[in-house]
Amino acid sequence: xxxxxxxxxxxxxxxxxxxxxxxxxxxxxxxxxxxxxxxxxxxxxxxxxxxxxxxxxxxxxxxxxxxxxxxxxxxxxxxxxxxxxxxxxxxxxxxxxxxxxxxxxxxxxxxxxxxxxxxxxxxxxxxxxxxxxxxxxxxxxxxxxxxxxxxxxxxxxxxxxxxxxxxxxxxxxxxxxxxxxxxxxxxxxxxxxxxxxxxxxxxxxxxxxxxxxxxxxxxxxxxxxxxxxxxxxxxxxxxxxxxxxxxxxxxxxxxxxxxxxxxxxxxxxxxxxxxxxxxxxxxxxxxxxxxxxxxxxxxxxxxxxxxxxxxxxxxxxxxxxxxxxxxxxxxxxxxxxxxxxxxxxxxxxxxxxxxxxxxxxxxxxxxxxxxxxxxxxxxxxxxxxxxxxxxxxxxxxxxxxxxxxxxxxxxxxxxxxxxxxxxxxxxxxxxxxxxxxxxxxxxxxxxxxxxxxxxxxxxxxxxxxxxxxxxxxxxxxxxxxxxxxxxxxxxxxxxxxxxxxxxxxxxxxxxxxxxxxxxxxxxxxxxxxxxxxxxxxxxxxxxxxxxxxxxxxxxxxxxxxxxxxxxxxxxxxxxxxxxxxxxxxxxxxxxxxxxxxxxxxxxxxxxxxxxxxxxxxxxxxxxxxxxxxxxxxxxxxxxxxxxxxxxxxx
Numbered sequence: 338x339x340x341x342x343x344x345x346x347x348x349x350x351x352x353x354x355x356x357x358x359x360x361x362x363x364x365x366x367x368x369x370x371x372x373x374x375x376x377x378x379x380x381x382x383x384x385x386x387x388x389x390x391x392x393x394x395x396x397x398x399x400x401x402x403x404x405x406x407x408x409x410x411x412x413x414x415x416x417x418x419x420x421x422x423x424x425x426x427x428x429x430x431x432x433x434x435x436x437x438x439x440x441x442x443x444x445x446x447x448x449x450x451x452x453x454x455x456x457x458x459x460x461x462x463x464x465x466x467x468x469x470x471x472x473x474x475x476x477x478x479x480x481x482x483x484x485x486x487x488x489x490x491x492x493x494x495x496x497x498x499x500x501x502x503x504x505x506x507x508x509x510x511x512x513x514x515x516x517x518x519x520x521x522x523x524x525x526x527x528x529x530x531x532x533x534x535x536x537x538x539x540x541x542x543x544x545x546x547x548x549x550x551x552x553x554x555x556x557x558x559x560x561x562x563x564x565x566x567x568x569x570x571x572x573x574x575x576x577x578x579x580x581x582x583x584x585x586x587x588x589x590x591x592x593x594x595x596x597x598x599x600x601x602x603x604x605x606x607x608x609x610x611x612x613x614x615x616x617x618x619x620x621x622x623x624x625x626x627x628x629x630x631x632x633x634x635x636x637x638x639x640x641x642x643x644x645x646x647x648x649x650x651x652x653x654x655x656x657x658x659x660x661x662x663x664x665x666x667x668x669x670x671x672x673x674x675x676x677x678x679x680x681x682x683x684x685x686x687x688x689x690x691x692x693x694x695x696x697x698x699x700x701x702x703x704x705x706x707x708x709x710x711x712x713x714x715x716x717x718x719x720x721x722x723x724x725x726x727x728x729x730x731x732x733x734x735x736x737x738x739x740x741x742x743x744x745x746x747x748x749x750x751x752x753x754x755x756x757x758x759x760x761x762x763x764x765x766x767x768x769x770x771x772x773x774x775x776x777x778x779x780x781x782x783x784x785x786x787x788x789x790x791x792x793x794x795x796x797x798x799x800x801x802x803x804x805x806x807x808x809x810x811x812x813x814x815x816x817x818x819x820x821x822x823x824x825x826x827x828x829x830x831x832x833x834x835x836x837x838x839x840x841x842x843x844x845x846x847x848x849x850x851x852x853x854x855x856x857x858x859x860x861x862x863x864x865x866x867x868x869x870x871x872x873x874x875x876x877x878x879x880x881x882x883x884x885x886x887x888x889x890x891x892x893x894x895x896x897x898x899x900x901x902x903x904x905x906x907x908x909x910x911x912x913x914x915x916x917x918x919x920x921x922x923x924x925x926x927x928x929x930x931x932x933x934x935x936x937x938x939x940x941x942x943x944x945x946x947x948x949x950x951x952x953x954x955x956x957x958x959x960x961x962x963x964x965x966x967x968x969x970x971x972x973x974x975x976x977x978x979x980x981x982x983x984x985x986x987x
Contacts, residue, residue: 368473369403371483372435372459375471376412378498379490381432382455390415393422393431396439429454436460444468448489455494500637522616525609532606539599546592553588557581758807769800830981833874835865835901835909842878843899853886854894861901865909869981873956880945881913881973887936889917889971908959909979914972920965928963949973957981 372392381387390412394401401421409417420431425443428434428450434457436444441463448468451458461473470493472484490497560577776793779785839859843850850857878899885897900912920928927933929950934943953961959977 363403365399365403368397368400368435368461371473372400372404372433373409373412373417375457375459375501376417376433378501379457380496380498382494384413384415387415389418390433391418391420391431393420393428393434394437395422395434396437397435400435400437425450428456431456433457433459436463438462452489452493457490457493457495522613522620525613525616529606529609529613532602532609536599536602536606539595539602543592543595543599546588546595550585550588550592553581553585557585762804762807766800766804769797772796830868830870832866832868833871835867835911836861836863838871838874839878839899839901842875843882846879846882849886850882850897853890853892855886855890855897856895857882857897857899859899859901861899862903865901865903865979867909867979867981869977869979870956873952877949877952877957877975878913880949884945885913885915885917885971889915889919891918893917903979904976907979908976911975911977912972913975914970916970919967919969919971920963921967925963925965929961953977 376390381390392404394404398421401419404419409419411417420427422428422431422434425446428447432455434447434451436447436458438461440447441460444460444463445468447458450456451470457470459471459473460469463469463472468489469484469486470489471486474482474484485497485501487497487501560581772793776785776789779789836859839861843857843859847857882897889895895916898912898914900914902910904910924935928946930943931947932943933947950961953959953975957977958981959975961976962974963971964974965971
């Protein structure tokens with residue numbers, strides 16, 4: 338502890354003469370000192386109604402720590418506060434913003450906020466000067482130079498002093514020295530508080546020792562009274578007295594040691610107080626020199642004001658002379674324009690006569706040309722109308738062909754699916770018939786036993802249950818197929834439960850899906866009712882499923898997920914998603930174009946998704962969009978009204 342106090346004292350004395358080594362000053366100290374010093378030369382609006390100024394530090398932790406290391410002195414009776422700024426939304430809470438080099442790309446977003454909220458922005462190493470107010474520039478000679486844009490500061494509502502450009506060199510170094518003295522003073526005061534606390538603790542220990550001595554003396558008196566009352570030998574009394582005397586001597590020695598320590602602490606406190614007084618004297622001298630600098634700056638400001646008045650007077654004289662010259666030039670220009678106007682009038686009258694003759698010939702030529710073009714356009718329009726009608730007919734035939742192809746796939750799939758339960762039912766019936774013949778043989782021969790009858794009845798019940806389940810499955814498949822097939826051939830509207838209808842359509846497609854190893858899931862709200870054209874809905878789901886089988890999975894296993902929900906505006910949204918190979922951007926851009934396919938060599942027509950697009954947009958009056966990512970999957974989002982409006986057939 339004594340070594341630390343001597344070090345602090347010698348450090349304070351070394352700065353008493355302001356012998357500051359410039360190389361010892363860090364860049365962060367210069368930045369922090371500049372931020373606090375520049376406040377003296379910039380005035381904020383309505384300062385008399387403020388109580389503080391807030392300095393914000395953005396992406397410069399070392400500068401923030403340097404500012405927080407020393408208490409900031411008030412300037413113009415305004416307290417200074419330091420904060421870190423991590424987001425653009427925190428900029429409006431500060432008055433001065435220091436932008437570190439990592440945040441310079443955000444300067445274009447910071448500048449309008451600063452202009453609208455009276456914020457002085459100090460940057461470092463900014464390349465452009467359009468949005469800069471004050472910019473620090475590294476320099477080998479003076480370590481830091483700075484650029485000041487008075488126009489941007491004034492636009493932000495602040496008033497810069499003419500002496501703002503004079504803030505450099507010795508003044509910053511003296512300010513750094515002043516900040517260091519404040520730090521040393523703060524450290525000395527903190528150490529002084531620690532010593533005072535330790536001194537109080539020693540005093541408390543001394544009081545405790547005095548109380549203990551008093552208690553021991555009282556105990557000795559009690560023992561003396563007891564010994565005097567008791568009979569005993571003088572040797573025993575003397576031994577007890579010697580022991581008590583030794584204890585008392587030891588306590589007295591401890592008390593002397595504590596007093597010596599207390600004296601040592603008091604001497605150390607006196608040394609610290611002397612060091613503190615020397616630091617105080619240094620601070621007063623430094624403040625006096627700062628006042629002298631401020632007076633010199635005020636004198637320079639007055640000289641600058643006089644020079645500015647002279648410049649303004651010269652500018653007024655120059656502007657008057659320029660106004661006279663402009664008037665003379667304008668008079669000369671008017672005379673020249675008058676001469677040119679007269680010359681142009683003569684030339685124009687001469688040219689008019691020539692143009693009239695040429696115009697008559699051109700009018701005759703264009704009249705003949707217009708008649709010829711009219712007959713050609715009429716002939717071309719007739720051919721285009723005929724071609725358009727042929728294209729409409731071809732489109733209707735292609736849509737019908739695609740519809741019949743989808744229906745053919747449904748028929749093939751349902752036939753395959755129906756064959757399986759029918760085969761099971763036929764097998765069960767055949768087995769039951771064979772057992773019936775065995776039972777009849779046993780009855781005719783008179784060898785029928787109860788075990789044979791029970792076995793026959795049990796096997797018959799199992800066969801009948803198996804036959805009943807499979808025939809019910811066949812009936813359900815045929816019913817679903819019939820409903821879907823009728824919907825695809827009939828274009829009338831009817832009310833459907835969306836969840837149940839999706840189950841019906843996908844059940845007719847489940848055979849083909851299982852054949853290629855693809856599962857499907859339907860995640861839909863149970864109570865969505867729609868008044869729509871079911872045939873169009875079935876063809877859309879069929880085409881999307883067929884497209885996923887051919888293109889998304891390409892022979893690989895996967896899952897198709899259909900989600901349906903109500904959305905705002907009495908609309909319904911259906912999402913058809915797969916986890917297949919996905920599409921790139923070029924394929925997504927052309928996916929709804931007619932005849933576009935990536936499987937042309939494998940029999941693809943390129944009409945499936947075009948038909949889906951036309952059915953959603955024209956038949957169901959909805960909209961369809963697609964999003965996809967290569968290797969992740971594809972999702973088609975269909976948005977359509979819950980109640981499709983009726984359109985008369987044309």
